[in-house]
Each structure stands twice: as structure tokens, then as C-alpha cells.
Amino acid sequence: MYPSIGYIELDTWRWLEVGQRPNVLRPDQSTRHRLGYLIRELREARGLSMRDFAAKTFVSHSKVQRWENGARPPRDRSEAELIDKVLGAGGFLIELWQEIGREISDPNHVSDSAFHVSDASLALPTAVSQAAPSGGAGIFIPARLDDGTVVLVALDRRAVLRAGMGIGAATAAGLTMPAAVAINASEDPFGFARSVTKNWSGLRLSRPNPDYGVDWQALLPGGRSMLGSQLSLQVHPARIDEGRVVVSVPDQRRVEEFLTRPNRSLLVGAIDTEDASQFYVLDGRKARGRLMKNGGVYEVTAPSAYKLDDLTYGILWAVANYDDALQADDQDLAETRSDLKAYERLSASAVSREAAPGLNAVAHMWLGSDFCARHILRALPELPEVPSFWTREQRGEEASAWLIFDHKYPYLRETTRALGGTSTRAFCIPEGVVRSSPRHERILLFLSMALMEAMGIHTQLTTDPSYEAVEGFVVAPDKEAVIANWVRGEGMWHVDVTARSSIVRDCTNSAKDVNAHSVTAAPTAAGRLRALAHYLDLPWAWLVQRCAHLARAGSSGLIQSRSRLVSAAGIDTACKYVGSLPADH
Template sequence: MEAKTMSLTAPTAAPSLFRVLARQRGWTRWEVFSVHFDRAASDLVREKGLLKPPTVARRTFDRWVSGEWHGTPRPDTALVLHRLFGVPVEELFRAAPEVVRAAALPLERIHLQAAQSVDARWSTSRLSLTADRSAGWHLWELEGRRVFDGTALTLHLETGTYRDGAVRLDATDRLRQFVRPVRRGVVMTTVVDAEDRLRTFVLDARAVRSMLLIDDSTLPVAGAHELDDLTYGLIWAVANADDGLLADDHLLDAQQRALSEFLKLPSSALSKSWIPGITAVGSSWMGSYFCAQHIRTRLAAASDLPMFWTREQFGEEAVGWLLYTHKHAYLRSTEEFASTDVPVTRTFCLPEAAVQDSQPYERLLLFLAAALMEMHHITVRVCTEREFSSVDGFVLVPGQQVVIANWVRSEEMWHASTTTSRSQLRFYTDVAGHASSKDVIAGRTPLDRLQALAAYLRLDWSWLRRRCRALGEQGVSSVIQPRSRLVSIDELDAVLLYVGSLTG
């Protein structure tokens, strides 16, 4: 009788869900995983009041990935893991479901490197990659810091070709399938250039769809589309502002009649709870819109040159100047006060602490907002005294009136009033006079002032001018396109070209 043979090879254990999900995200190295874990832990400390953020030792992580872990993480660690993966911890260390394991094919290494580089460079970026190459899209989360609610873009990854200094993108079937739906999305293409550097470029999905109508085989990728602080900042700003306003479109439209009634009042302040469910972006837009109308109404009969004081200190707060159509109309009306002899001025209070607390892409947005004003013949001034940070936004008509209008860093949606009180006129006159005498970017021409502002914001002027010109020539819509009726990028394109044209 033939003896049965026994296999000496043990069956391969199914990978844990933790291992599969970590592999999908490109987090199989402790150095990479710990960055995301620590960030999520810090968020939970703020939100849930944990005494201190938990940490993960390299040895523990290695056991999680290898499948040698058979215990239960501590409660605070379990909270962080649930935050990272969206899966209860008791499921995370069990065998991954078959359908998940089938999808867990490794991404191309160049895409993983690009994704890790993007997330490491910008703290508000979270790339969630699916390992299933056939899926064709991933998720790019863009978190807010001060005003934005946060949003997400669908993302398609492609490997481009680099030859003789030019980047091209093959029009693959997966690319065509990705850009066909009307959802908002971006195409990220990565190449290794002649100097063996990894470089990443971004194109708006709708822009790619239009390009395919011209050439359905290969697409040129301009150097202006390279993902750096300028392009990231604009994608971050446009996507967040636009999606917030789209989410509130009906709410904002329904309040137009009520706003006209508030404008008739000599003073008004509105709680943010007045419109239940409104987003942070929608609330800030509403405050900005009302304040602009309030100022324009009160200045209609002004017989002297007004002086403007603005409260924005961070790029996220200043985005409205670049994108909101009502802000553009407001700037044009302000420009009408200008004369060849006496300029209209607008003063920013930008303490050193605010500059230090801003990322480069945020400082770029703030710079562009100031440049936009200079483009409209409004002379920008900057004072740095921290004690003026609490001064509300105002417009001073010397000896006549002060129009107070503020929505920035406020507990209310807006606070607006008008006063002719002598004591108030004296106070705001002193504030404006001090700011004028302490102007840290004082210069004879817009070029002088903007160069000084760039230096104060720690921005490289030659790089900034070159990048603005290149992106302005391509158009911001080539990297990100707004959809809300309340947003326009025409002024943004114009100011990029304006900065790029400054010489001297």
C-alpha cells in the first residue's frame, strides 16, 4: 500500500488588514508610518483632550507589518489607528478580506516616492493611494488650517517621459477614463529628469480633457505645472474655497434679501449660528461680502481720500482677494479714489510671529493678495507691531468718519458700524499715522514695495517673479479650475502676469 506523503511546507498565512492597508498607502517603513501616526495622534490630542500623544516603537511596528502581532494595542493607540485607517482595531490585525488582498498590488515605486514627497513637504496634504492599478484614481485630501473646512480631489497618477528638457504624458486608456467624468480631479505625472531628480507635475482633469481633443496620443506638460509651493498653494486655496462655496450655494443665495436689510442699519453684528450648517468658508465669504457692501455704501458720499486698514495676516485669510468676485468689484471701486498726486493706501499688520507661523505656500498667497492691490493702483503698507493685530478692519475718511467692517478672526460672522465720534476718529487716525511712519516695505514704486514685501515674507524674489510669469502665461485653470459662480481666477491670472512683468 502506497504511503501518503506529508507536505513539509506550512501554508502561507493570509496577510493582516493592517499590512495590506499599510502597503497600499506606502507606509511599510517605520520612518514613513511614524510621520502619519504622529500627525494623527497630535490631532486627537487637540480634539479629544488626551493627556499626551501615543507613539509606536519601531519593534512594535515591525511586528504589526510582519503579522507577528497577536495582542491588542492600548486604547489611545487604537484610537489613532482607527483615525488613520478608518477600521476598528479588532479588525485591523485579523486576516484581510479576500477582495482587499486581491487589490493589494504594489504601485509603481516612482508614484510611491512622489506621494511620500508631497505629503512630507506640505502638512495640509494627505494622499490616500489605492494599490489597485485598475482603479485609476486615488484621493488627495487638502486640509484647512484657519479658515478652510478641508476638501478632497480625485487624483490620477501617470508616469511621464522626460526628453531634452521637455515632459510629455501618454494619453493612456486609464487617463481617458479618469478625465471623462465631470467630478473635480487632477492628474499628477512624475518623471526622473536628466539630473536624476524626481519631479512632479499637476494638470487639472478638465484641462486634460480639452487637450485630448487636440491631440489624443501625447500631451505636453509645461514646466509651469510643476508641483511646488506656488502651484500647491493655488490648488489648496482654489479647491477649498470653491468646494466650500458650492456646498453652501443655496444657503448663501437665500440670504441675499436679509443682507440688504442689514445694510440699512447704522451698525450690525451677526452670529455665525444665524445660518445653521454653513461651512467655515461660507461664513467667511458671507462676512467678507457684507463688509465690502457696507464700506462701499458708506463711502459713496466721501469727499476726501479714504485710508484702508485690512486685518488679514495669513494667506488663508487673504484668499478672498484673489478669488471672490465681490472682492474684485470692491477693489475696482477703491481704485476710483486714486489720483496721480495722492495714492490710495491699504495697510496690513503682519507681525513677525504671523510670518513664522505660515508655511511658504501661505505666504505666497498673502503676497499675491498684496500684489493684486498694487496692480489696482493701491499702495500697500505693512506694519509689524503685534499690538495692532486686534484692530478691526476699517476705512478712515480723515476728519469725517470711520467705517468699521471686520470678519477676520472674529467670533461673529461680521461686525460693521460707522462713527463720527471725535475720540474714535482720533484713535483710528493715530493708528493709520503710526502704520505709515513704521511701514517696513516703504518704497517709491510697486516694484520696490513688492520686493521688500517678498523679502519680509522670506520669499525668493527672482524665483517668485519667474514662476508667476510662467504660470500666468499658462493660466491657473491648467492646474485647477473653479466651479462656483462666486469665484473667478481672472484676477489671479492677471496678478501672476503682473508680478512676472515687474522689472527694474
């Protein structure tokens, strides 16, 4: 006669008396060893190999071994909760893990966890939630017999699933089973959410329910003009193999469904280390072509240069924000650009944003930047001598347009060719702006100036706030000035070509003052960039190493643009140049 759960008879009911094995779950044995043994028993009872279990808990095979032999217990509660959930232990493993913490804080503490079980009942909804994702035949719950023996109760999965939801508590033969710990939407099995939201406070993560194959929805923050962007993420365990990241994908159908959707997605590989997990990201479109079967397990490879840190996060943040906003207004933007070409016949114009109604702020930025670039290129051949440039960008958000907008890299190349040699470009970046900028934005600012140095343009920097209001210009000292400003202006752009003495004098004096007192002054590009990194509080050797690493891999696999107005040429050129510089001081 079979015991019943609610009104449904079980197909199978069996006991695994692990407490009868020698030196197992005994009070005179350390709790970490009892925990390890129970993890192994539950894993084997569920038919999971060590590799399968490692994949489900997002850790390495060696870490599972350390858990099971008692060498190292789970590092934190979230890890213990994940193990408990995967093994369907109903909170019992968490209790043992807590007992280990009490033993560490009080070496004289005597454990009684081996014979303690929660008095709460196991509700059928909990049993179904445990059984539904399982590929095995049963769910297994630790419980205690009247004589203190710890057993694993095996419930048939098919019967539990047929029972449906909400039938009531499960009891059998007078034994009360422990309830499983509820897994809520904030569960973080990789430590991924904790890590990224700690490092980048503006980033927001959420778990969709139902998830439809998405582990996390990431909302990237906007900025002063950026609007924010959304990414879908799948996170999987990974390992380093011959310098590349190999992401293990247990469920091929789920990942294929995820990667074939048209929305922007990232595949994240999590590599467990002794201290903290490391994460590597790969654009979903790139990952789609790299999905391969290896010995029954599907895998995706990614360059180790795609490690998620301030460099790669900054690139993801800027490209996703600009790319999505420009793609959203693509048709209207193309039509508006064509309509505004009439202003090219004028030597001076100041166009408000009302001239492009309905376009978002990033589209206005692109229009202004594009018009100013073409205005300068038209005026350069008429200047009587080699000019000095002044640019108004102060933060990574503004400056990253040099790296990302499709017309910026060709513009720098053409100005260098037109001048036939080196030129100077000045920036005003006060200390207060640096202090208020997050690290990833400062890296983008650094890369933008490095791109200019790579093109033979000597960058200069003043920290004097009195220059913040100066518009962007190109000046042939004391002779003629070209005004071209789209950054932090009242409208989309303001351009002019003038020989008016007061304007030319102000531009000339500004350029000469910064040239004489630049805080990054040095005879070489490496010296100027090293001084810039110091001013921006960025580690020089790390920048050189990471840029070299990323340059070899290329940034397109990190995040691929969808808009035709976005290009990776500037990012890759800047990284390649910085990576070629000496890292020593």
C-alpha cells in the same frame, strides 16, 4: 508531460537559459551589469519595448537604456521594487540591487547574487497578481538550476489565471521558485507620494482599493476656517517637448473614465531627472479636452508653468478649499444672502453666525466679505477726503480671499475708480505669524498684496503685535471712519459708519503710525513688494520668474473652479503684475 501548479496543468513550460550566454550573470562581472542584462532579458521575454517599459516604470527611454547597459542602476529601493514588479521577477532583481549597494560600501566584497535565489515558494495568488495586469502571454521568474545556471521560468498567463486564488505553492521538477515581493498600498512608483508629503506635511495621500482608475486620493488640509478638500489623481510619465509638458497615457480607457467623472481630479505628469522627479499638474476638466492620439500612444499636453511647487500648490490648496466649500452650500448660501440684504439699510450692524445656520465656515466668510465690500462702496462717496484703508488679514488662508472670492477683484477696481487715484492699505503681520506660516501660505499673502499694488493701492506693513486686534476700517483722517470687519471676528461681520471722535482718532493714529514706520516702505511698487518678499522670506527673483511663467499660461488650467462665487481674475492679475517687475536686486 507538463509539470503542474497545484491541480492545474500548465499549457506551456519553457526555460530561457540566460546563464549560458557569454559574460552574463557571472560572478566575475559587476553586479550592476548582471542586473542590467537580466532587466533586458525579462523585458524582452515579456514582449515589452523600451518605450513600453519606460511608460510602465514612469521613467525616460534613456534611463531604461542606462539600467540595461549597467551605466546606472535603479536609484533607490522603490524604483528597484517597481522594476521587479513590472517584470514579474519575484524579488530577484531587488536582491541584485541590494548586492550593488553592498559592493559600493565594501569594494572588496565578492558577489554571489548571480547564484542565489530565495528559498520561499511562489504562491498562486502572487502568480495571479503578476499575470493579471500583464498584456503578454506569460509571467517570468528567475530561478537557479542545481548546477548554478540562472534561468527564467515562463508560466503561461492563461493557465495561471484559470488557477484562481489560494490553491497553494508552485513547484515543478523539484525546483523551488522564488516568491514575488508583496506590493502594498503604500507603493510609490513615481516618488510622487514621498515628494509631495515631504514638501507639504499637511497633505495626505492614499491608494484606493479597488482603485477604479484612481492612482491616489489626495486630502488637502484645511485651516483655521477652511475645511479641507479631496482630489483624485492619476500619475503618468511625461516629457518636456518644445517648452510644454507631454503626458503619456498608456491606457486610454482608464484615463477617459477617470477624466469624465464629475468629482475634482488632477492629471499629474512625472518627469524623471538625475536628481529627483518633477511633477506637473493639470485640472481634470482641462485635460479632458487635450487628450490626443500620437503614433498609437495617447498624450495630454500641459504648460510647463504648472510645475508643482509652493506657488502652484498654494493656489491648488486655496482654490480647492474655497471652491468646494462654497459649491457645497451654493443654494442655501444664495438664499441666505438674499435674506440678509435687509441689513444694508442700516449704517451699523453686527451679525452673528447664527443668522446663517447650517452654512459652513467658508460660506460665512464669503457672506461677511461680500457684505463688508458693499458696505464700504456705499460709504466711500460720502467720505470728505481720500481715506486710508486697514485690513486685518495676516495669513495666506485669509488673504487668498482677495485672490479668489468673486467680488474681491471688482471691489478693488471700483474703490480705485471711486477714489480717482492712489490710496494706502495697511496690514499688521507680526514676525511670529510669518514664522508659523508655511511657505505656500506666505506666497498667497504676497500675491494678495501684489494684487493691490497692481490696482494702484500702496501697501504698508507693521510688525507690531499691538495692532493685531484693530478691526478693518477706512478712515478719512480726523473726520470719519467706516468700520468693516469680517476677519477673525466674533460674528460674520461688524460694520459701522461713524464720526465718533474716539473711534476716528484711534483709526487715524493707527494709519499714520504704520504709514510712518512701514517695514516695506519704498517709493515704488516694485520696491515695496521686494521688501515684502524679503520680510516673508520668499526669493524675489524666483517669485518674478514663476509668476511671469504662470501668468502666460493662466491659472484656470491648473485648477478650474466649479462655484460661481470663485474667480481666477485676482490670481492671474497678481501673477501678471509680479511677473512684469524687474527680477534683479
